Amino acid sequence: MITLRQNQSEPIAKAIAYFQQRKPRPSLIVLPTAWGKSILTAFVARECKDKLLVVQPSKELLEQNYGKYVSLCGGMAMNAAIFSASCGSKQIGWVTYATIGSIKSLGKKFKELGFTKMLIDEAHLYPRETDSMLGTFLRESGITHVLGITATPVKLQQNYDRDGKTYSKLVMLTSRSKKGNFFKDIIHVGQVGEMVRLGYWSPLKYSVGSFDGSKLQYNTSRSEFTEASVQAAFNANGGTASIITALDSNPDRKHILVFVPSVIDAEQLSRIYPHSAVIHGAMNNKERASIIARFRAGEIRVVFNVRVLSTGFDYTGIDCIILGISTASIALYYQIIGRATRIDPNKRDALIIDQGGNVERFGRVEDISFEQGKIWRMFGTGGRLLSGIPITDIGKITREDTQRVDNGQLPPVEFMPFGKYQGQRLADIPVSYKRWMLQTFKWEARNERLRQSLVATM
Numbered sequence: 001m002i003t004l005r006q007n008q009s010e011p012i013a014k015a016i017a018y019f020q021q022r023k024p025r026p027s028l029i030v031l032p033t034a035w036g037k038s039i040l041t042a043f044v045a046r047e048c049k050d051k052l053l054v055v056q057p058s059k060e061l062l063e064q065n066y067g068k069y070v071s072l073c074g075g076m077a078m079n080a081a082i083f084s085a086s087c088g089s090k091q092i093g094w095v096t097y098a099t100i101g102s103i104k105s106l107g108k109k110f111k112e113l114g115f116t117k118m119l120i121d122e123a124h125l126y127p128r129e130t131d132s133m134l135g136t137f138l139r140e141s142g143i144t145h146v147l148g149i150t151a152t153p154v155k156l157q158q159n160y161d162r163d164g165k166t167y168s169k170l171v172m173l174t175s176r177s178k179k180g181n182f183f184k185d186i187i188h189v190g191q192v193g194e195m196v197r198l199g200y201w202s203p204l205k206y207s208v209g210s211f212d213g214s215k216l217q218y219n220t221s222r223s224e225f226t227e228a229s230v231q232a233a234f235n236a237n238g239g240t241a242s243i244i245t246a247l248d249s250n251p252d253r254k255h256i257l258v259f260v261p262s263v264i265d266a267e268q269l270s271r272i273y274p275h276s277a278v279i280h281g282a283m284n285n286k287e288r289a290s291i292i293a294r295f296r297a298g299e300i301r302v303v304f305n306v307r308v309l310s311t312g313f314d315y316t317g318i319d320c321i322i323l324g325i326s327t328a329s330i331a332l333y334y335q336i337i338g339r340a341t342r343i344d345p346n347k348r349d350a351l352i353i354d355q356g357g358n359v360e361r362f363g364r365v366e367d368i369s370f371e372q373g374k375i376w377r378m379f380g381t382g383g384r385l386l387s388g389i390p391i392t393d394i395g396k397i398t399r400e401d402t403q404r405v406d407n408g409q410l411p412p413v414e415f416m417p418f419g420k421y422q423g424q425r426l427a428d429i430p431v432s433y434k435r436w437m438l439q440t441f442k443w444e445a446r447n448e449r450l451r452q453s454l455v456a457t458m
Contacts, residue, residue: 002039002072006198011188012040016047018187019117019145025184026146028123028173030370032192033151033338034201038068040149041119045080045095046073053110053118053143054097055134057125059086065121066097100126104133107140116144123148124155124331129177148173148183151338152331153370154378154387158221161418168223170330170387172376189370196366201341202319203349204366207246211357212237216326222392224328230356231261233326237355240269246322246353247273247302253320253351255295256302257313257339260324266304273302280306309335316344319351326356328391330378333358337365361394362386371399373406413453426457 004012011029018024031037045052056062062084069080081093084102092113103110118138120126126134138146154170161167173183195201215236217229225233238245243258250256260266266278277291277300288308294300296315309332318340327333340350352359363381370378378387383399404411416422419437421429434454443451 004039005036005200007190007194007200008036008039011190012043014188015040015044015147018147019044019048019050021145023144026148026182027185027187028148028150028153028183029187030153030189031149031151032190032195032201033334034195034342035151035190037121037149038065039072041065041121042069042072044119045069048117050117051113051115052095053103053115054095055100055103055118055120056084056097057099057122059084059099061121062087062097062099069095069097100134100137104137107137107142111140111142115141118143118146120146120148123150123183124152124173129182132182135182147187152334153183153186153376154331156223156329156331158223159390166221167390167392168221169390170378172370172378172387174376175388186370186372186376191370192366192368195341200343201366202343202347204337204341204364205349205351206359206364207351207353208359209355211326211355211360213326213357216357218328218392222390225326227261230326233356234261234265234324240265240272242355243269243322243324244273246355250320250351250353254298254301254346255315255317256320256322257318258302258304258322258324259336260304260306263306265324266306269304275300276302276304278304278306279308281308309339313339314342315339316342317346318342319344319347319349320353321350322353323356323358327358328361330362330380330386330394333362334365334368341365373402377402412456413450417450426453429457 011031015029018027029040031040041054056065062082066080066082079094081091081096082089083092083096083098084090086099086102090102120134126132129135153173155173156168157171158166158168173181174186175181192201196203213233215229215232216225218224219226243260247256258269260269263278263280263282266280270276270278277294279288279291291300291303292313292315295303296317321336321340323336337352340352363384367381368378370376377385379399380386384395385397385399385402386394389397401411414425416424416426416429421433426434434457438451438454
């Protein structure tokens, strides 16, 4: 096996202990990008006395992580197999790597074979409700121990306000769901800041210019900006010319990944800029692989990327990322920056040039933390709350606010959340309306803070 790093022993020990419990609740281990999740799988498999099913979200990740497992375990890996139609293999071993799509109807078969333990890689990519494809498989298989691994234990959830309008928020995978959430607890969190402090993440430098976000518009679910508005904001903030300026200003950066809104932008930039190429979703795998290989070899210095985050693009040498796009997705933001976080002997740090207002919106990636109060929450730079609130409210609530909530010290409601005066300050609403509301509204515990705030402004 291998020598474990300073921050790897504890979560591995907790994972092994979890599988040794009699009947634990489905739980999560949170590990940052570049922690080495395949290492945890290898150690768990080695210590596990029972058959182990390792579920992967895609063919690409299955092949990648199975390969890592084999290389780490050497001769012990003879007990491993792949069960995935897309991989052309339906073998079952003591340790079986599978995609949920391939085994969704085989719960009874795995039960007959005596499988009781399961690791779920990239757990955030699966529906968190108990009636999902995964939940159905688990009920039929009788698997008793389910441990998910993820760097981002959050899921985007759509909700409706009192006027029937949709909005979206990030919810922790452990937060309650009307259909019942599958994962119940988090048994370990490896914080991103720890990776930086211990030197397992490349140091990040940020270059953030002024950004006019007035062109940005949310989609109907208020979960992301529309493609048209992202393009409009890009054009209004300098467009391709601003990308060229950023590239010319950093001649010392050797492997640069640039995110732009459209294929037209990418191709225009590639024609202008030497030693560059384009990657976008319509390209075939062979073409994309060729570009990545040339990028790794140094033949290509700049790759202009359009809505593609290829799993094969896991190159440690990336020392600069330019964000010419704007996103309301913290998961996408984290994933993009994560492309530059891996350490490499040929780079001293990674430069993040943000031209889309993303750092201002979410904060620095290395400041992201997951913390447990009365519930698990996700925080960013300055203690801003990132989970459990509408996407549009990010930046308005802090860690201190959540602590007051947990301690029963609820801050007053400042704006009317619904009805005739929705969005107006409570202090500015006519007293007659507030009196009528207090007398006629059916008050419940969840609205007690609003009731008290109305009373305070009478």
